[in-house]
Amino acid sequence: MKNSKKSILITLIPAVLTLYFITQVLFPAISNYSDLRGKYNDTKAEYQDTNTKIEQLKNNKKILNNIDELNNQVADFDVQVPPDFEDEFFLVDLEKFSINTATKILSLNSKREKVFEIRSPDSDKDKTSKKKKKKSKKKQDKKTDLPLTIYEKPFEIKTLGHYNQIINFVNCLEIYQRKFIIDGVSAEISQSDESNPNPKIELTIEGSTFKAVENTVDSESEKTE
Amino acid sequence: MKTININLIGDLGKTLKINRSRVKKAHSEEAKNQLIAYVLIIGVLMVFAASVGGWLLVRTMTANLDKKLIKLNNSLNLLKEQETQLSDFRQNLNKEKVITEFKIVVQKQLNDSFFPWSSVLQEIAAKIPKEIIVQKIEKSKGSESSKSKTNLPKLKISGMVSANKKPAPIVAVSLFIFNLNEKPDSLLSNAKITKLQFNDKTQAYEFEIETSIRPLNTLVSITPSSST
Numbered sequence: 247m248k249n250s251k252k253s254i255l256i257t258l259i260p261a262v263l264t265l266y267f268i269t270q271v272l273f274p275a276i277s278n279y280s281d282l283r284g285k286y287n288d289t290k291a292e293y294q295d296t297n298t299k300i301e302q303l304k305n306n307k308k309i310l311n312n313i314d315e316l317n318n319q320v321a322d323f324d325v326q327v328p329p330d331f332e333d334e335f336f337l338v339d340l341e342k343f344s345i346n347t348a349t350k351i352l353s354l355n356s357k358r359e360k361v362f363e364i365r366s367p368d369s370d371k372d373k374t375s376k377k378k379k380k381k382s383k384k385k386q387d388k389k390t391d392l393p394l395t396i397y398e399k400p401f402e403i404k405t406l407g408h409y410n411q412i413i414n415f416v417n418c419l420e421i422y423q424r425k426f427i428i429d430g431v432s433a434e435i436s437q438s439d440e441s442n443p444n445p446k447i448e449l450t451i452e453g454s455t456f457k458a459v460e461n462t463v464d465s466e467s468e469k470t471e
Numbered sequence: 472m473k474t475i476n477i478n479l480i481g482d483l484g485k486t487l488k489i490n491r492s493r494v495k496k497a498h499s500e501e502a503k504n505q506l507i508a509y510v511l512i513i514g515v516l517m518v519f520a521a522s523v524g525g526w527l528l529v530r531t532m533t534a535n536l537d538k539k540l541i542k543l544n545n546s547l548n549l550l551k552e553q554e555t556q557l558s559d560f561r562q563n564l565n566k567e568k569v570i571t572e573f574k575i576v577v578q579k580q581l582n583d584s585f586f587p588w589s590s591v592l593q594e595i596a597a598k599i600p601k602e603i604i605v606q607k608i609e610k611s612k613g614s615e616s617s618k619s620k621t622n623l624p625k626l627k628i629s630g631m632v633s634a635n636k637k638p639a640p641i642v643a644v645s646l647f648i649f650n651l652n653e654k655p656d657s658l659l660s661n662a663k664i665t666k667l668q669f670n671d672k673t674q675a676y677e678f679e680i681e682t683s684i685r686p687l688n689t690l691v692s693i694t695p696s697s698s699t
Contacts (some may be wrong), residue, residue, distance in 0.1 A: 249501065253508040257515065264519040272522050275529045282533060286540050293543060296550045303557035309564045316571040323574045327581070364577055393570040396577055409596055417589035425581055428588045430609035456581070460570070 326425040327458045331359070331399055336424065336455060340403065343418040349407030352448065362398040362456060394458045400429075403451045406436055412449040419453065428453040586610055586684070587658065591626065594658050598650035602643040605630040611681070624684045626659065631675045640676045641667070651682055658685055 333356070344351050405415055412433075419426050432450045439445040591608065599605060607629040632640040644667065651662035659682045666679035 251504070254504060254511070257508050257511040260512065260519065261515045264515050264522065267519065267526075268522050272526045272529070275526055275533065279529050279533045279536070282536050282540065286536055286543065289540060289543050289547060293547045293550065296547065296554055300550060300554050300557060303554065303561055306561060306564060309561070309568065313564065313568050313571060316568065316575065320571060320574040320578055323578055327577065364573075365580060366576070393566070393573050394577070409592075413589050413592045413596070416592060420585075420587070420589055427581060427584050428586060430607075431588055431592070432607035432609070433605055435604065458574070458577070 322423070323458075325423050327396065327456045328424070329458060329460070331397075331455060331457050339422065339424070343415055343422075344405065347407065347411050347414040347418060349405045349411045349415045352404040352406050353402075354404075355402040357400040357402075359397045359399040359457075362396040364392070364396060392461060394460055397457050397459065398454045399457070400452065400454045401426075403453070404448060405451065406446055406448050408444065409447055412447055416449070416451065419451065425456050426453050427456075586624065590658055591684070595628065598647065598653075598659075600643045600646050600650075602640065603630050603632045603647055626682050626684055627665075628680045628682065629678070630680075631670075631673065631677045633675045634669065635674065644676065644678050644680075648680060651680070656685075659683070660685060 337354070340351060340354070343349075405412055407415065416428070416431070419428060429452045431452070433447050436446040436448050588608075595605060595608070605628060607627075609627050609629075611625045611627050632643050634640050644664065648662045648664060651657075651659050662680050662682035664678060665681045666677070668677050669675075670677050
């Protein structure tokens with residue numbers, strides 16, 4: 247009897263060891279595998295999502311074609327409205343115009359540059375409702391988000407010549423590759439030539455040149471944040 | 472004398488019988504217990520072997536899956552780098568598109584503000600009487616009508632005519648207005664006198680004429696060429 251009990255007790259030892267092995271080794275291994283399986287599935291799903299996003303991003307042809315079409319419309323914009331006023335080149339060109347038209351530039355005055363207001367093509371006129379006022383306020387806030395800021399520099403050019411010559415000088419300014427918008431002209435007979443039946447005329451031209459500056463403040467402020 | 476009947480052999484036989492049965496019982500119980508023990512041991516060993524086998528299987532599967540996961544993570548990292556590059560490129564494209572669209576708006580606004588001053592001066596020179604001296608020509612804002620959406624530009628011509636000149640100075644001014652309004656297809660039209668004043672000091676009539684400018688899209692020959 248005692249021997250049988252002993253043998254039964256002895257068989258319990260491997261049973262306990264087996265139980266210990268199952269609970270402490272096998273079950274953790276299975277749970278580890280299931281966790282890893284879950285991670286693998288999640289990573290696979292993320293991989294597929296990223297792949298589809300990349301396929302969408304690779305489809306840039308439409309945007310590139312659109313940009314090419316738009317760039318063709320403004321091919322000479324950077325010449326007409328350069329990033330800087332470049333007054334030195336403007337003076338040289340004015341000298342050329344005066345030589346070509348046989349006129350004399352008497353004076354050239356420039357005023358302080360100012361921001362040139364750009365009217366959005368979507369803005370409607372004659373809106374007085376409150377909602378529309380709120381929208382206009384939002385649009386004013388959006389102005390700070392414009393990609394470019396256009397600056398205007400007013401000039402006053404006084405030139406002397408016969409009437410047809412100063413007309414040619416004005417025509418040179420109109421067809422100038424740089425954008426020069428003439429706001430007004432005033433003419434008077436030159437005091438030194440009053441007695442002449444075909445007197446020379448002093449023409450004062452008021453106009454402005456422009457420059458376009460790219461706004462990079464938002465991107466810089468985002469970087470600093 | 473009493474005789475004592477000692478039946479030792481019988482008793483012994485009885486006890487032997489009892490002991491034999493007891494031994495038999497004990498033997499059978501031991502055998503049962505041994506059988507149970509053997510069964511338990513074999514069962515436990517089988518379970519242990521199965522669990523060890525299962526553990527080895529799970530271990531190999533885990534190792535394979537781990538390798539796959541590492542490869543997948545590497546590929547995912549490469550894809551993410553590619554995604555950030557492409558999204559940056561797309562952002563730059565969109566930014567370029569926004570800038571280009573804005574440039575179109577600016578160019579249109581600047582082109583709309585173009586005024587053919589040389590043509591205006593030519594026309595005035597052709598139509599102005601000799602007696603009149605033009606002093607100033609400036610652009611004034613046109614009237615906005617609720618019906619028409621376009622802002623009609625107007626021109627203000629200031630000048631003077633000597634009172635001593637012949638023909639009469641006011642006739643000269645009216646002749647100037649007549650010349651401006653003569654041809655309906657000319658650049659300047661609808662001229663009106665807005666001011667006429669005699670200046671004692673200069674002995675001359677000072678006048679202001681307001682005239683409308685025909686829209687540029689109706690004048691094909693007057694728009695400037697793009698030559699430099």
